[in-house]
Amino acid sequence: MGRILIKGGVPLRGTVKVSGAKNASLALLCAAILAKNEIILENVPDISDVRVMIEIINSLGAKAAWETPDILRIVPPEKLNAGAPIHLVKKLRASNLLLGPMLARFGQATVALPGGCNIGIRPMDLHFKGLTGLGADLYLEHGCVCGSTSERLKGARVYLDFPSVGATENIMMAATLAKGQTLIENAAKEPEIVDLANFLNAMGAKVRGAGTDVIKIDGVPSLNGGVRFPVIPDRIEAGTFMVVAAATGGDITMENMIPAHVQPLIAKLREANAEVIEGEDTLRVCVNKPLKSIDIKTMPYPGFPTDMQSQLMAMLSVIPGTSVLVENIFENRFMVADELKRMGARIKVEGRMAVIEGVDALEGAQVKATDLRAGAALIVAGLIASGETEICNANFIDRGYHNLEEKLKTLGADIRRK
Numbered sequence: 001m002g003r004i005l006i007k008g009g010v011p012l013r014g015t016v017k018v019s020g021a022k023n024a025s026l027a028l029l030c031a032a033i034l035a036k037n038e039i040i041l042e043n044v045p046d047i048s049d050v051r052v053m054i055e056i057i058n059s060l061g062a063k064a065a066w067e068t069p070d071i072l073r074i075v076p077p078e079k080l081n082a083g084a085p086i087h088l089v090k091k092l093r094a095s096n097l098l099l100g101p102m103l104a105r106f107g108q109a110t111v112a113l114p115g116g117c118n119i120g121i122r123p124m125d126l127h128f129k130g131l132t133g134l135g136a137d138l139y140l141e142h143g144c145v146c147g148s149t150s151e152r153l154k155g156a157r158v159y160l161d162f163p164s165v166g167a168t169e170n171i172m173m174a175a176t177l178a179k180g181q182t183l184i185e186n187a188a189k190e191p192e193i194v195d196l197a198n199f200l201n202a203m204g205a206k207v208r209g210a211g212t213d214v215i216k217i218d219g220v221p222s223l224n225g226g227v228r229f230p231v232i233p234d235r236i237e238a239g240t241f242m243v244v245a246a247a248t249g250g251d252i253t254m255e256n257m258i259p260a261h262v263q264p265l266i267a268k269l270r271e272a273n274a275e276v277i278e279g280e281d282t283l284r285v286c287v288n289k290p291l292k293s294i295d296i297k298t299m300p301y302p303g304f305p306t307d308m309q310s311q312l313m314a315m316l317s318v319i320p321g322t323s324v325l326v327e328n329i330f331e332n333r334f335m336v337a338d339e340l341k342r343m344g345a346r347i348k349v350e351g352r353m354a355v356i357e358g359v360d361a362l363e364g365a366q367v368k369a370t371d372l373r374a375g376a377a378l379i380v381a382g383l384i385a386s387g388e389t390e391i392c393n394a395n396f397i398d399r400g401y402h403n404l405e406e407k408l409k410t411l412g413a414d415i416r417r418k
């Protein structure tokens with residue numbers, strides 16, 4: 001499972017290049033199977049979730065391979081091999097994004113009920129609502145989601161009771177090859193949704209309104225492919241480095257990122273007295289006065305991102321005063337609180353709310369990552385704690401961060417893998 005050792009207490013300073021977005025890359029890899037011809041994806045992060053997704057689409061008949069450390073060449077499948085292998089699909093929640101493309105292109109789909117981080121129940125009712133609305137017949141069998149459609153999918157009007165990212169992506173992808181127009185109402189507006197829409201349109205789809213509440217898709221007979229497409233930068237990796245800069249009292253400039261994608265975090269770090277200087281594709285975060293406690297509510301984009309909540313909890317645990325975190329997206333995303341308490345944090349969790357009483361300092365300890373972003377939060381905590389912190393289950397961190405230790409070392413961190 002891997003362990004990371006950190007000796008904390010050093011303000012981190014310097015410049016770091018942000019990698020491509022995990023959550024955009026995973027969606028684009030699924031969308032690639034819709035196309036008839038080869039695709040080149042640039043700025044793809046070499047992280048374990050991407051490697052698993054590559055294995056999954058190759059098992060379906062695609063031929064995806066790295067051309068360079070961050071460029072992927074993908075030859076889409078001409079026909080489907082058997083369903084995606086269960087041992088791989090169970091590792092990755094995002095494998096459920098294969099349903100829409102498989103149904104749209106091949107009229108059939110078998111995907112094991114996905115695994116992924118244990119941050120919540122992770123239902124798929126909205127995926128099912130949308131895909132059955134387009135005419136697919138979906139059912140569960142032996143822990144798999146199976147789907148088929150006797151004829152071409154038909155455009156439909158789908159209202160999402162919750163602006164689910166995955167459901168929006170699955171329905172959007174399926175609708176690109178459906179007959180007629182599909183409307184997705186109360187759609188998710190995350191930057192990864194817009195990136196997926198841009199990719200689909202580059203391949204010949206007709207998607208409008210991505211990034212707003214209503215997405216319109218006019219179905220086309222087929223998607224060409226034959227495109228070279230750069231993945232957007234990872235706003236959560238950028239956000240994690242922003243929090244590292246503020247929490248360690250350092251001064252870090254993130255390059256190759258899009259400040260507009262992290263506006264909620266910029267606003268909250270400024271509220272906490274950190275200094276944030278925005279460039280065109282850079283962001284600098286530094287600390288020139290004592291930080292103060294703040295309150296956070298996670299919300300769908302453009303609200304505060306749930307994927308940054310654990311990292312903020314670590315930072316706020318040593319800021320004087322009381323901070324309140326409300327997690328409105330997932331029902332079990334405070335697991336890192338118990339590990340932070342082992343380091344001396346004072347956090348009380350009540351349902352969707354966590355109340356943090358800032359302490360003078362955290363102390364290094366042996367802690368364990370329970371999910372990807374909890375692992376990132378423990379890295380933040382280790383960097384600010386006195387003494388040495390050992391993070392077990394470090395492979396969770398490898399799911400979503402490329403070369404994180406190396407990047408932190410260049411910023412002055414005393415961090416190594418054991």
Ligand code: EPZ
Binds near residue numbers: 023117124162188400
């Ligand atoms: C995506 O997950 C991201 N993963 C998550 O990032 C992110 O936290 C999440 O969106 C929210 O922004 C990828 O893109 C691969 P949702 P997804 O469907 O699509 C409920 C990370 O750390 N819901 O928007 O699974 C669900 O229970 C990961 O990078 C339904 O009720 O998220 C949850 O409460 C973690 N029915 C809420 O919506 C459904 O059919 C948000 O889920 C689907 C979802």
